[in-house]
Amino acid sequence: MNPFVLHLECSACAKIHSPRQLINLCPCENPLLVRYDLSAVKASLPHKVQGNRPHTMWRYRELLPPGNSQTTISLGEGGTPLVDAGRLAASLGLSRLWIKDEGANPTGSFKARGLSAAVTMAKPLGAERLAVPSAGNAGGALAAYAAQAGLQAHVFMPRDVPPANRIECETLGAQVHLVDGLITDCGRLVAQGVKVNGWFDVATLKEPYRIEGKKTLGLELAEQLQWRLPDVIIYPTGGGTGLVGMWKAFDEMRQLGWIDSRRPKMVSVQAAGCAPVVRAFEQGKPRCEPWSAAATRAAGLRVPRAIGDFLILEILRQSGGAAVAVTDEEMLAEARAMGRLEGLFVCPEGGATLAALKKLIRSGYVRPSDEVVLFNTGSGLKYLHLFEA
Numbered sequence: 153m154n155p156f157v158l159h160l161e162c163s164a165c166a167k168i169h170s171p172r173q174l175i176n177l178c179p180c181e182n183p184l185l186v187r188y189d190l191s192a193v194k195a196s197l198p199h200k201v202q203g204n205r206p207h208t209m210w211r212y213r214e215l216l217p218p219g220n221s222q223t224t225i226s227l228g229e230g231g232t233p234l235v236d237a238g239r240l241a242a243s244l245g246l247s248r249l250w251i252k253d254e255g256a257n258p259t260g261s262f263k264a265r266g267l268s269a270a271v272t273m274a275k276p277l278g279a280e281r282l283a284v285p286s287a288g289n290a291g292g293a294l295a296a297y298a299a300q301a302g303l304q305a306h307v308f309m310p311r312d313v314p315p316a317n318r319i320e321c322e323t324l325g326a327q328v329h330l331v332d333g334l335i336t337d338c339g340r341l342v343a344q345g346v347k348v349n350g351w352f353d354v355a356t357l358k359e360p361y362r363i364e365g366k367k368t369l370g371l372e373l374a375e376q377l378q379w380r381l382p383d384v385i386i387y388p389t390g391g392g393t394g395l396v397g398m399w400k401a402f403d404e405m406r407q408l409g410w411i412d413s414r415r416p417k418m419v420s421v422q423a424a425g426c427a428p429v430v431r432a433f434e435q436g437k438p439r440c441e442p443w444s445a446a447a448t449r450a451a452g453l454r455v456p457r458a459i460g461d462f463l464i465l466e467i468l469r470q471s472g473g474a475a476v477a478v479t480d481e482e483m484l485a486e487a488r489a490m491g492r493l494e495g496l497f498v499c500p501e502g503g504a505t506l507a508a509l510k511k512l513i514r515s516g517y518v519r520p521s522d523e524v525v526l527f528n529t530g531s532g533l534k535y536l537h538l539f540e541a
């Protein structure tokens with residue numbers, strides 16, 4: 153374990169737990185967050201991160217759970233390009249626009265970051281069989297990192313998951329369980345398997361380290377912008393792990409003195425056919441109601457209920473952020489626009505961020521002088537079936 157790790161703390165009731173055990177939620181059923189001794193990290197890193205380290209997420213190892221001598225289960229995740237989207241910015245009348253291209257990760261999505269961290273921690277803590285509910289990309293990432301770790305992976309996916317996701321899992325040696333239902337139904341089956349078969353559940357935010365992996369999105373973004381943050385971040389939100397992770401990164405970097413206290417406005421974009429965060433945000437509620445009959449072809453956004461919903465809503469409100477729903481047609485049209493103008497073959501979830509940006513420019517929420525970052529969370533290559541004309 154990283155000597156700077158103090159403990160795990162419940163995000164809701166603040167109860168403290170030992171990190172030296174395989175653990176899921178707090179007994180109060182809320183997610184656990186890793187807490188670090190940040191003044192000790194600060195003393196050991198007077199010049200922020202060392203420039204000569206490789207550009208993967210493990211570059212920030214003082215702020216990640218495994219210790220220095222611990223073997224990381226890694227395929228080179230992180231270090232993705234922050235593309236200066238000049239042509240797209242000009243077409244929108246914006247001064248600066250970037251696309252953080254997470255499609256460049258191993259397994260073609262940013263799920264690689266979280267599952268690299270989770271599998272790296274689960275193996276030495278004694279897990280042998282890992283299980284995950286997945287709407288698409290988490291399954292492939294678990295399959296990959298479990299294979300590298302020599303562990304068994306059980307992936308529960310909706311039967312109508314994009315074919316690339318299922319084929320990827322099977323090819324990488326995972327046991328695939330197709331479920332007539334949504335990711336929440338898959339989650340229930342994983343929980344049963346945990347009880348009956350002793351699997352370890354690595355569902356997002358039910359396991360404390362996937363969020364630490366996704367936290368590196370925020371660390372990397374700050375470093376790529378010379379330790380400043382943009383005015384607006386637009387993030388396609390399913391379980392919200394990336395949003396919660398980035399916000400945690402901003403807090404930790406502030407305490408380390410790496411950035412000032414200015415924060416971007418955090419914007420969640422969801423699919424019109426599954427928008428529990430948008431609805432709860434608009435109604436001023438602290439938690440989301442489960443979305444019934446969730447339907448969208450953007451698999452990563454087909455999440456009718458997120459366990460960290462209260463954390464997402466808190467961040468949107470604290471940051472003066474927004475929540476926007478867009479249709480599948482808008483996502484796919486804007487994904488094509490990102491491809492034509494910037495040469496990036498983005499996933500529909502990535503296209504959703506541009507669709508949201510256009511709405512926010514029209515409403516006056518985003519001003520021409522704002523610096524905006526869009527998160528393309530995965531590669532369009534995993535969704536060929538949607539792009540075929």
Ligand SMILES: *Cc1c(COP(=O)(O)O)cnc(C)c1O
Pocket residue numbers: 261263288289290356388389390391392393394395451452453499501502529530
């Ligand atoms: C999982 C996923 C999302 C949603 O990410 P969260 O951090 O769970 O909100 C968005 N896009 C893609 C491509 C995904 O795989």
